[in-house]
Amino acid sequence: MANRIVLNETSYHGAGAIREIPAEIKARGFQKAFVCSDPDLIRFGVTKKVTDILDEAGVDYEVYSDIKPNPTIENVQAGVAAFQAFGADCLIAIGGGSSMDTAKAVGIIVTNPEFGDVRSLEGVAPTKNPCVPIIAVPTTAGTAAEVTINYVITDVEKKRKFVCVDTHDIPVVAVVDPDMMASMPAGLTAATGMDALTHAIEGYITKGAWEMTDMFHLKAIEIISRSLRDAVENKPEGRDGMALGQYVAGMGFSNVGLGIVHSMAHSLGAVYDTPHGVANAILLPTVMEYNAPCTGDKYKYIAQAMGVEGVEGMSQEQYRKAAVDAVKKLSMDVGIPADLKTIVKEEDLDFLSESAFADACRPGNPRDTSVGEIKALYQALL
Numbered sequence: 547m548a549n550r551i552v553l554n555e556t557s558y559h560g561a562g563a564i565r566e567i568p569a570e571i572k573a574r575g576f577q578k579a580f581v582c583s584d585p586d587l588i589r590f591g592v593t594k595k596v597t598d599i600l601d602e603a604g605v606d607y608e609v610y611s612d613i614k615p616n617p618t619i620e621n622v623q624a625g626v627a628a629f630q631a632f633g634a635d636c637l638i639a640i641g642g643g644s645s646m647d648t649a650k651a652v653g654i655i656v657t658n659p660e661f662g663d664v665r666s667l668e669g670v671a672p673t674k675n676p677c678v679p680i681i682a683v684p685t686t687a688g689t690a691a692e693v694t695i696n697y698v699i700t701d702v703e704k705k706r707k708f709v710c711v712d713t714h715d716i717p718v719v720a721v722v723d724p725d726m727m728a729s730m731p732a733g734l735t736a737a738t739g740m741d742a743l744t745h746a747i748e749g750y751i752t753k754g755a756w757e758m759t760d761m762f763h764l765k766a767i768e769i770i771s772r773s774l775r776d777a778v779e780n781k782p783e784g785r786d787g788m789a790l791g792q793y794v795a796g797m798g799f800s801n802v803g804l805g806i807v808h809s810m811a812h813s814l815g816a817v818y819d820t821p822h823g824v825a826n827a828i829l830l831p832t833v834m835e836y837n838a839p840c841t842g843d844k845y846k847y848i849a850q851a852m853g854v855e856g857v858e859g860m861s862q863e864q865y866r867k868a869a870v871d872a873v874k875k876l877s878m879d880v881g882i883p884a885d886l887k888t889i890v891k892e893e894d895l896d897f898l899s900e901s902a903f904a905d906a907c908r909p910g911n912p913r914d915t916s917v918g919e920i921k922a923l924y925q926a927l928l
Contacts, residue, residue, distance in 0.1 A: 549756050549758070549801075550801060551758065551759075551797075551801050552695055552713050552716055552800065552801060553693060553716075553797060554692070554693055554716060554717055554718065554719060554720045555718045555719065556570070556718070556719045556720075557692075557693070557719070557720040557721070557722065557793070558719075558720070558721045558722065558723070559722045559723075559789070559790065559793070560722075560723070560724070560786075561723060561724055561725050561786075562723065562725065563721050563722060563723040564595060564596055564599060564683060564721055564723045564725075564726065565599060566721060567596065567599060567600070567638070567681060567683070567719075567721060568599060568600065568602075568603030568605055570681060570719050571603075571605055571636065571681070572603075572605075574636070574679065574718075576635050576636040576679070577606065577635055578606045578607065578608075578632065578633055578634045578635055578636075579600065579605055579606070579607040579608075579634060579636050579637070579638050579681075580607070580608055580610060580628070580629045580632060580634035580636070580637050580638070580652075580678075581593070581596070581597065581600075581607050581608065581609045581610065581637075581638045581640060582610050582611075582613065582625065582637060582638070582639045582640070582641070582645045582646075582648050582649040582652070583609060583610075583611055583613070583639075583640040583641050583645050584611060584613045584614075584615070584641050584642075584644055584645050585611045585613070587640060587641050587645075587685060588609065588611050590729060591729075592640070592685055592726065592729055593609065593640050593641075595725075595726060596638065596640055596683060596726075597609065600638075607638070608628070608632045608634065610625055610628050610629070612624050612625065612628075613625075613641075613644050613645055613648045614644065614700075615644050615819070615821070616644065616698075616700040616707065616815050616816070616819060616822075617644045617647050617648045617651075617698075617699055617700060618699065618700045618701075618702050619664040619665065619699060619700070619701055619702070619703075620702070621648055622648060622651040622652055622655070622664050622699060623664065625648055625649075625651075625652040626652050626655050626656060626662075629652055629656055629678070630656065634678070635678070635679075636678060636679045636680070636681065637649045637652065637653050637678050637679065637680045637681070638680075638681045638682075638683065639680055639681070639682045639683065639691075639692075639717070640683045640685060640726075641683075641684070641685050641686070642684065642685060642686035642688065642689055642691070642738065643686075643688075643689035643691045643697075643698070643822065646680075646682055646684070646689065646691035646692060646697070646717075647691060647697035647698055647699065649680055649682070650677060650680065650691075650697040650710075650712075650715040650717075651664060651667065651697055651699055651710070651715075652678070653677030653678035653679075653680055653715065654667065654671075654673055654677040654710075654712060654714060654715050655667075656677070656678050657673075657675040657676065657677055657678055657714075658673040658674060658675050658677075658714075661673060664699060665701065665708070667699070667708075667710045667712070668708040668709070668710060668906075669708075669709070669710070669711065669906055670711050670712065671710065671712055673712055673714050675714065676714045677712075677714050677715050679717075679718045679719075680715075680716075680717035680718060680719075681717060681718070681719040681720075681721065682717035682719070682720050682721065683721045683723070683726060684720075684722060684726065684727070684789075684792075684793075685726045685727055685729075685730070686727060686730060686734065686735075686738040687724075687727055687730075687735070687738055687739060687742060687777065687785070687788035687789050687791070687792045688737070688738025688739060688740075688741035688742045688792055688823055689738065689741060689742075689792070689796075689822075690742065690745060690792050690793055690795055690796025690797075690799075690800070691796075692717055692720035692721075692722065692793070692796070693716070693717070693720050693793055693796040693797055693800060694716065694796050694799070694800035695711055695712060695713050695715060695716050695800050695801075696709060696710065696711050696800060697709075697710050697715060698710070698812065700815070700816055701816075705816050705817055705897075706812075706813070706816045706901050707812040707813070707815055707816040707905075708906070709812070709905065709906035709907060711906065716800075720793070722789050722790070722793050723789070724782070724785040724786045724788075724789040727785055727788070727789060728780065728785055732778045732779075732780070732880075732881070733881065734821075734823075735774075735777050735778045735780075735788075735880075736774070736778050736823075736827075736880035736881050736882060737821050737822075737823030737824045737827065737882070738792075738823045739770060739773075739774040739777060739778070739788055739792075739823070739880065740774075740823050740824075740826055740827035740830070740876075740877060740880070740882055741792075741822055741823035741826050741827075742766070742770050742788070742791060742792035742795050743767065743770045743771070743774070743795075743827075743830070743873070743876070744804075744807050744808070744823075744826040744827070744830050745766070745792070745795040745796065745798075745799045745804065746763045746764075746766035746767045746770060746791075746794075746795040746798070746799070747763070747767060747830065747834070747848060747873070748799065748804040748805040748807055748808065748910075749762075749763045749795065749798045749799030749802055749803070749804060750763035750764065750767070750798075750844060750847075750848065751805070751837060751841045751844050751912045752799070752802050752803045752804060752805055752910040752911070752912060753803070753909075753910050753911070753912055754801075754802035754803050754910055755802050756802070759797075759798040759799075759801055759802045760798075762794050762795065762797045762798035763795060763798045763799070764847055764848075764851050765791075765794055765851075766791050766792070766794040766795035766798065767848060767851040767852060768791075768851040768852075769787050769788075769790055769791030769794065770787075770788065770791040770792070770795070771851065771852040771853055771872070771876060772787065772853065773786075773787025773788045773791055774788060774876060774880055775876070775879055775880060778880045778881075802910070803907065803909075803910030804907040804910055805833070805837070805907060805908070805910050805911035805912065806833055806902060806905075806907065806908050806911045806915060806920060806923075807826055807829045807830050807833045808826065808905070808907040809902040809903070809905035809906075809907045809908040809911075809920075810825070810829050810833070810898070810902045810920060810923065810924065811825035811826045811829055812901070812902070812905050812907070813897075813898040813899075813901040813902045813905070814886075814889065814890070814898070816901065817894060817897070817898060817901075818889055818890070820889055824882060824883070825889075827877045827882040828877075828882065828883055828884070828885065828886055828889075828927060829923075829927070830873055830877070831870050831873050831874045831877070832923055832926055832927055833923060834869065834870045834873065835870055836913065836919075836923060837911065837912050837913045838866045838870075839913065840912040840913040841866075841912055843862070843865075845865055845866040845868075845869040845870075846860070846862075846865040846869075848869040848872075849865050849868040849869040849872060852869065852872040852873070852876070853872070854868045854869070854872050885927045885928065886924065886927040886928055887927075887928055890924060890927075890928060892928070895921050895924055895925065896921065898921075898924060899917045899918075899920045899921035899924060900917055902920050903915070903916070903917045903920055
């Protein structure tokens, strides 16, 4: 079986990288840009860092901000209508996963109108055409949506999130500028950073992992582990490290999948609107313990990448525990809650567990699971 790697055509990295956007737009012959960005980023002037550059370069654009933190079917539908009304020919997604996921869904539907029913995009939809070209500018160091072939939409009516996987949706250009992340508050920095770590660890142990993606994921674990604490304190070296680390994690997991940490987090986000990174961070150590018997010696290398000393002299049981403990320590250091007691209601456990089992990330989990075992994992955190 052949292993596939799908990445951006072009990516820019480093402080000031956003200044490359007008040149990319003009070189590709685009005339009108549809800018997707969430209301908070507009209110706090983050989106303006890019639109000012567009203004200076004389690029015609329109801003669309009807985007919720967990973007909905309605957000996508309104975005498609606004894109078409403006007559745009490219998308600029500025933000975290919410802005980029919205842009991906809008771009796919515009070029594949037979998928106008947003729910029809769930899973691996058989779209025929690449989406409207996207230039993706992350403002959080976590989702890596700028380099992935995935997006997640919330079905408010059915209280569920659905994952869409489509090689046609990957942004053609990623612009990873740590200056765009400098205004993130500490809590959001911590949550998105733990999301990135979850991507790296789940991608490393998922059933589809192979040598090239292992290389990406281990490096990402190393960079994130040494950078996240400093990023939460808004130190430049921490911001720089997290901008790179989360992107490298995305290079891997986008191509091999994830596991039930994400499945369970998606359910929490759909039912309680729990921030995705927070949900992942709370769930990750418990699910790592559950998955450990099916991970071979990989936890040894996770522990080493996270800076644990003396790993070579440890038994399998010891290095597995060391890897889990290192994740718990990092999560605690950056202020993530340790359990789900203030989030989950006991009466929702059956629905949460069934939704998580049905989630598109679940089959990649290294350990085969069941609705009952997922429920037990939720219960362990109550």
